[in-house]
Amino acid sequence: MEEILRVEDVSHTYQAENGEVNAFEHISFTVRRGEFLSIVGPSGCGKSTLLSVIAGLIPPSGGRVLVDGAVITGVSPHIGYMLQRDNLLEWRTILNNVLFGLEIRRAKTPQNIERAERLLKTYGLYDFRNKYPRQLSGGMRQRAALIRTLATGPDLLLLDEAFSALDYQTRLTVTDDVYRILKRERVTTLMVTHDIPESISMGDRVLILSARPARVRELLSLDFGPGRAPLACRTHPRFGAYFDHIWKELSTDETS
Amino acid sequence: MRHPEPAAWPAVSRQRALYLRRRRRRACLIHTCQIGFLVLFFAQWELSARLGWIDSFILSQPSRILATLRNLSQNHLLTHVGVTLYETLTGFVLGVLLGAGIAVVLWWSSFVSRVAEPYLVVLNSLPKIALGPVIILLVGAGAKAIIFMALAISLIVTVLEMLAGFRATDPESIRMARTFGATKRQIFLKIVLPANINTLFNSLKINIGLSLVGVIAGEFLVSKAGLGYLIVYGGQVFQLDLVMTSVLILSVMAALMYESVAVLQKLVSRRFGG
Ligand SMILES: Nc1ncnc2c1ncn2[C@@H]1O[C@H](COP(=O)(O)OP(=O)(O)OP(=O)(O)O)[C@@H](O)[C@H]1O
Numbered sequence: 001m002e003e004i005l006r007v008e009d010v011s012h013t014y015q016a017e018n019g020e021v022n023a024f025e026h027i028s029f030t031v032r033r034g035e036f037l038s039i040v041g042p043s044g045c046g047k048s049t050l051l052s053v054i055a056g057l058i059p060p061s062g063g064r065v066l067v068d069g070a071v072i073t074g075v076s077p078h079i080g081y082m083l084q085r086d087n088l089l090e091w092r093t094i095l096n097n098v099l100f101g102l103e104i105r106r107a108k109t110p111q112n113i114e115r116a117e118r119l120l121k122t123y124g125l126y127d128f129r130n131k132y133p134r135q136l137s138g139g140m141r142q143r144a145a146l147i148r149t150l151a152t153g154p155d156l157l158l159l160d161e162a163f164s165a166l167d168y169q170t171r172l173t174v175t176d177d178v179y180r181i182l183k184r185e186r187v188t189t190l191m192v193t194h195d196i197p198e199s200i201s202m203g204d205r206v207l208i209l210s211a212r213p214a215r216v217r218e219l220l221s222l223d224f225g226p227g228r229a230p231l232a233c234r235t236h237p238r239f240g241a242y243f244d245h246i247w248k249e250l251s252t253d254e255t256s
Numbered sequence: 257m258r259h260p261e262p263a264a265w266p267a268v269s270r271q272r273a274l275y276l277r278r279r280r281r282r283a284c285l286i287h288t289c290q291i292g293f294l295v296l297f298f299a300q301w302e303l304s305a306r307l308g309w310i311d312s313f314i315l316s317q318p319s320r321i322l323a324t325l326r327n328l329s330q331n332h333l334l335t336h337v338g339v340t341l342y343e344t345l346t347g348f349v350l351g352v353l354l355g356a357g358i359a360v361v362l363w364w365s366s367f368v369s370r371v372a373e374p375y376l377v378v379l380n381s382l383p384k385i386a387l388g389p390v391i392i393l394l395v396g397a398g399a400k401a402i403i404f405m406a407l408a409i410s411l412i413v414t415v416l417e418m419l420a421g422f423r424a425t426d427p428e429s430i431r432m433a434r435t436f437g438a439t440k441r442q443i444f445l446k447i448v449l450p451a452n453i454n455t456l457f458n459s460l461k462i463n464i465g466l467s468l469v470g471v472i473a474g475e476f477l478v479s480k481a482g483l484g485y486l487i488v489y490g491g492q493v494f495q496l497d498l499v500m501t502s503v504l505i506l507s508v509m510a511a512l513m514y515e516s517v518a519v520l521q522k523l524v525s526r527r528f529g530g
């Protein structure tokens with residue numbers, strides 16, 4: 001499969017009045033088209049910063065990021081970035097919220113609007129299109145936020161703990177839903193998570209980062225065979241072994 | 257923009273009917289008390305004056321105020337009301353437009369806002385009436401000076417109020433817009449402004465009151481026309497009925513202007529689904 005994302009020796013240091021914070025250094029990896037990459041690492045190791053760099057929101061202090069062979073210099077229309085909170089705008093209806101990204105990119109064409117409406121239909125929100133965000137449940141809001149990002153038709157999707165605001169039960173079903181949506185829309189995804197089982201159940205590979213300043217500790221390939229689904233993975237015989245491995249990798253870091 | 261509920265309203269449960277009835281009764285009681293106090297106040301005033309408990313020469317009395325109102329043409333009351341209204345509204349509109357404009361600039365450029373900070377702080381705590389004589393010297397003793405006065409009093413407060421609202425906009429919403437590559441202009445128009453509709457209207461409400469304060473203070477100083485002038489004049493020639501009538505008209509004016517802003521706020525926030 002062809003490569004869609006290449007992260008080349010990227011480092012980032014925050015400058016502030018009271019000193020500098022070295023978030024991560026010399027990070028390199030590549031992602032193939034259609035792949036799902038989970039990213040785990042100790043708290044505060046720079047995972048969000050890494051996603052912001054890839055999204056083009058923060059210029060890195062070293063190295064470069066290439067998407068489809070082009071160096072990222074700013075926010076790219078090929079990338080969708082979904083934050084932890086859904087950030088639906090309370091004064092817009094669900095449909096208008098979903099069209100927000102297209103509006104910002106001045107791409108509210110009839111085809112794109114139709115596409116957004118199709119996404120709403122497919123993922124069970126069409127009947128709620130004229131409701132306001134506060135009238136939706138947490139899981140529905142999260143799905144609406146995902147559709148807002150997908151409506152712009154990104155080739156590469158970045159998820160920053162996008163489901164951690166949900167309760168456990170909802171989270172399991174939403175991640176299963178989202179996984180299906182992403183695979184069906186053939187979107188390459190990078191997902192940061194604190195939840196090791198989640199990283200295993202969704203990822204084709206798991207990128208394990210060390211404590212700050214983060215480096216790549218390991219890039220673990222997972223093999224659950226074809227036709228995997230996040231919920232079913234959790235009962236797969238190899239699941240426990242992967243869990244122990246990642247757990248160990250993360251905890252050696254915290255004691256050292 | 258809000259669409260009507262598709263389904264017909266379901267039958268109201270007994271509990272809900274009871275709740276609604278209680279609420280209505282409470283609202284009714286509140287209104288009755290509010291109006292009752294007003295009527296009682298004026299009745300007491302009139303009675304005290306007639307029975308000679310208070311000096312109606314100084315404190316006037318409702319019947320005399322009514323008489324003054326009836327002789328509108330005699331003391332050009334309507335003209336004076338018109339002058340004050342015109343000055344207040346002009347000061348208000350200018351204050352809101354200028355204030356909003358300055359607040360937007362200060363939000364836009366953190367550099368400019370840092371430079372302006374100490375000036376804003378000093379201007380905010382300065383009693384603006386102290387500038388009265390300077391303003392009159394600069395623009396002449398007329399309606400212009402009075403409008404300036406209103407502006408001086410309301411502008412800084414408007415700027416600070418709006419700026420505080422803009423700055424308190426949820427930074428996560430702004431980040432979300434930035435993930436789509438929003439420009440600063442888009443962030444302002446699509447996130448900051450709609451998120452601050454209520455702040456804007458609250459500062460309008462404050463502004464209308466302050467403009468009135470500025471106009472009356474200005475009319476005291478300039479002393480040519482308007483309700484402020486009438487109050488000063490009435491005091492000087494011991495026509496205290498005139499003073500009281502003017503004060504009463506002022507309160508009604510203030511209430512009406514505040515209410516119109518409140519109604520506008522309701523209309524606009526409904527438009528924004530708030
Ligand atoms: N704007 C900033 N200025 C200065 N330092 C920052 C800034 N943002 C983050 N940092 C610091 O950079 C480091 C990495 O932050 P980041 O949010 O990327 O970590 P994270 O891995 O996403 O953390 P978490 O697991 O808590 O989400 C932290 O130590 C944080 O204090």
Ligand SMILES: [Mg+2]
Nearest residue numbers: 047048049160
């Ligand atoms: Mg983070």
